[in-house]
Amino acid sequence: MKTSGKDKEFFTIAQVADILGLSKETLRRWEASGKLIPERDEGNNYRLYSREQIEAFEPAQQLFSSNWGEELQTTPHKSYSSVELFAGAGGLALGFEEAGFNTVLLNELDKHACATLKKNRPEWKVAEGDISKIDFTHLRDEIDVLSGGFPCQAFSYAGKKAGFEDARGTLFFEFARAVKEINPKIIVAENVRGLLKHDDGKTLETIKSIIDEIGYDILGCRVLKAVFYKVPQKRERLIIVAVRKDLSQDLDFQWPSPFHRILTMKDALKEGELYSSDVPPSEGQKYPAYKQDVLSMVPPGGYWRDLPVDVQRDYMKGSFHLGGGKTGMARRLSWDEPSLTLTCAPAQKQTERCHPEETRPLTVREYARIQTFPDSWEFAGPLTAKYKQIGNAVPVNLAAAVGRSVVRLLNQIESADELPIAVGQ
Structure with a gap:
């Protein structure tokens, strides 16, 4: 942001x-x-847009x-409990913990991710292994x-509307089975943006119909851009929030x-509003000599098209002649x-x-x-893991923002439960 x-x-x-x-x-x-x-900065001819110009657009x-x-001041009216499936590295x-939830159980198949969860939160109960082998009935009405x-999988059932029982063999079926066994007040499902168009949209429609079938109303289904929620990354996640009918x-x-x-x-790696210190040193991958030489020519924010044409041809090989931007190739980030x-x-x-400045992958x-x-959050396993x-x-900050919205929803439910019943009803 600049000011005149x-x-x-x-x-x-x-x-x-x-x-x-x-x-x-x-x-x-x-x-x-x-x-x-835009206007032009007199000093360097950069394009500059005034706040008044972009306020005409809804995102602004x-x-x-x-x-x-x-x-950010949202607090739970009481202790709220959560169970997470396909928990990954946490x-x-x-x-959700930052938003005020008490984590009761996490399930994850990957052994390194489980080790990460146990290492950082020894008090969390981590159920390691295949979700299809886990019985959740002991948590019924407690969560x-x-x-x-859940990983995205197609529901391919020719000519018929797939329901809960038809979804057997998919990981969403296991997610839905856990919902049926636990009977939580709210479910929060997250996935990649690609789920919107997966199998021409049929996968998402099946997921929505099963959520309805097992007794939940969807209150929101939206792609959230992490960059709007105090995350220095252009990442998108599809979030579905549903409440028991x-x-x-x-x-x-x-x-x-x-x-x-x-x-x-700069916010991510330097001391400032997001972190109180510069990023600490850590292990990281290295480029082979040839890639090091190529990427050393790429300016901050640039990619393969910023290379000399002869280097482009050699580096891109057959992709040089194909359509599309391929903007991730030979890409250097910008501060x-x-x-x-x-x-x-x-x-x-x-x-x-x-890295924006040094010619190496991010650590x-x-x-x-x-x-x-x-x-303070340490990751277990080999470097690739x-x-x-x-x-x-x-992203943790995106999860916390969604978690606070869910806390406010639970606070509404809790307040409704506490309302006195009118005489005569």
Whole structure:
């Protein structure tokens, strides 16, 4: 964010692209067509957009009128309990803990992720292993929220509407079975944005119909962009929030408000608003010599198209002649922008995430900071397993924001339960 001498707020093209959820190329086209024309910084000719210009767009309106500060004060009216399935390295559970939940049980198949959970929270009960082998009936009517990010699988049943029993063999069936056995007040399911279009949308429709069949009303189904929730990363997660039908009357569920600004790589790795110190040193992968030489030529925020043409051809091989931007290849991050979505491996050719300044992949601790894990959260297993756990995680601050929305929903349910019954009813 920049300010002129007249105290007028200005935003760079990168900031506006993040706020509006557009590409910089789209904004340049809008400038050429006259739809949104920026001013030019006299010193370096950078495009600068005034706050008044971008306030015409809904994402900017939400950002500038955010209730984040008030929502941060959310507290549970009583102790609320949670169970999480497919828990991974604990991003969602840690965020829900921050929101005020008491974690009763977590299930995870991956042994390294389980070791991470046990290492950081010895008091958490971690059920390691295949979810289909776990009986949840001992928790029936004892749990407020059941959450989890089940892996996405297609429901291929030719010509018929798939119901709960038809979904056997899928991991969503196991998620739904746990819901039936536990009977929680609320369920929170999270997944990748791709679920929206998976199997032409049939997968999501089947999931919604099964949620209805097992006795829950969906109050919200939305893709949340982590960059709006105090996460310095362009990551998106599909979140579904549903409440048990006997509790669903007269409830007002509200998605979390956005944080007051978009955080960047500088916020992630340097002392500031997000962390009280610079990122501590940690282990990390290395580039082979050839890739090191190539990426050393890429400027901050740049990618393979910023290389000399002969280097582009050699590095990209057959992909050089194919369509599409392939913007993840030979990609160097920028201090002044959020990170691209982290993957399970920072040095893969299709999804490189090179440090903004040094020519190397991001370290484990840098990866964790971009996912807003605290520096105290340690990851177990070999280096590749650590990257995988972090890359698959729900960003902690996004999880906390969703958790506070769920706490407010439970507070409504709790308040309704405490209302006196009128005489004569």
